[in-house]
Amino acid sequence: xxxxxxxxxxxxxxxxxxxxxxxxxxxxxxxxxxxxxxxxxxxxxxxxxxxxxxxxxxxxxxxxxxxxxxxxxxxxxxxxxxxxxxxxxxxxxxxxxxxxxxxxxxxxxxxxxxxxxxxxxxxxxxxxxxxxxxxxxxxxxxxxxxxxxxxxxxxxxxxxxxxxxxxxxxxxxxxxxxxxxxxxxxxxxxxxxxxxxxxxxxxxxxxxxxxxxxxxxxxxxxxxxxxxxxxxxxxxxxxxxxxxxxxxxxxxxxxxxxxxxxxxxxxxxxxxxxxxxxxxxxxxxxxxxxxxxxx
Numbered sequence: 001x002x003x004x005x006x007x008x009x010x011x012x013x014x015x016x017x018x019x020x021x022x023x024x025x026x027x028x029x030x031x032x033x034x035x036x037x038x039x040x041x042x043x044x045x046x047x048x049x050x051x052x053x054x055x056x057x058x059x060x061x062x063x064x065x066x067x068x069x070x071x072x073x074x075x076x077x078x079x080x081x082x083x084x085x086x087x088x089x090x091x092x093x094x095x096x097x098x099x100x101x102x103x104x105x106x107x108x109x110x111x112x113x114x115x116x117x118x119x120x121x122x123x124x125x126x127x128x129x130x131x132x133x134x135x136x137x138x139x140x141x142x143x144x145x146x147x148x149x150x151x152x153x154x155x156x157x158x159x160x161x162x163x164x165x166x167x168x169x170x171x172x173x174x175x176x177x178x179x180x181x182x183x184x185x186x187x188x189x190x191x192x193x194x195x196x197x198x199x200x201x202x203x204x205x206x207x208x209x210x211x212x213x214x215x216x217x218x219x220x221x222x223x224x225x226x227x228x229x230x231x232x233x234x235x236x237x238x239x240x241x242x243x244x245x246x247x248x249x250x251x252x253x254x255x256x257x258x259x260x261x262x263x264x265x266x267x268x269x270x271x272x273x274x275x276x277x278x279x280x281x282x283x284x285x286x287x288x289x290x291x292x293x294x295x
């Protein structure tokens with residue numbers, strides 16, 4: 001009987017060790033297999049979301065859709081692999097082309113927030129999300145050599161750094177807020193290098209203020225600049241997620257969205273069952289060892 005108990009407890013302990021190994025492996029690889037479904041659902045349902053582009057769908061037209069409303073993207077600058085790249089995680093698609101929104105992205109007040117998941121593939125100048133209306137710049141993402149920045153107001157030099165220098169090929173979560181209070185625009189930027197395993201946002205630029213406003217009157221370029229109606233200067237990289245919000249979102253808001261993007265899936269019932277069996281086996285073996293060694 002004693003041998004049977006030893007065999008049973010050894011078996012249970014083996015299961016427990018295997019389950020623990022699988023659990024650790026799952027945590028270690030969760031960034032590669034994380035799902036963005038919760039993030040997509042939140043952005044789509046959030047009341048202050050202006051537009052949402054996740055570039056997912058079974059056709060190119062579906063991948064250009066505004067998942068929040070009807071401000072779909074219009075293709076302007078493309079490459080042979082426009083809709084081919086995989087996204088940051090295995091559950092989503094991405095693009096490396098250039099588009100215009102169908103109409104202007106207009107917040108309820110002169111304040112707007114932006115977030116994106118992107119991977120620059122070149123250190124060449126280009127625009128991630130930007131429009132120029134007259135002399136009003138609303139550049140929510142512009143690459144200046146190896147620097148990703150936001151620009152607002154009446155000069156190209158009115159920048160707030162997002163990340164400098166960036167690493168080519170790495171995935172970044174970035175966020176920008178702009179608010180206009182005459183005569184100037186205040187910019188805040190946030191970033192996390194997802195490829196480096198970052199889970200906490202860095203507040204990269206805080207309350208940077210420049211003269212002038214950012215535009216809200218013409219369509220916005222996504223993956224390019226809409227320069228007074230002229231699509232130009234494409235972004236050299238892959239774009240996975242884009243969202244604009246009305247108003248100024250804070251660090252906690254963006255951090256919560258980053259947490260959704262990096263969320264570890266809930267453990268399955270089967271995994272929980274085998275974990276319990278493993279723990280039970282360890283407990284039985286420990287109790288038996290105590291009885292034997294305290295006689």
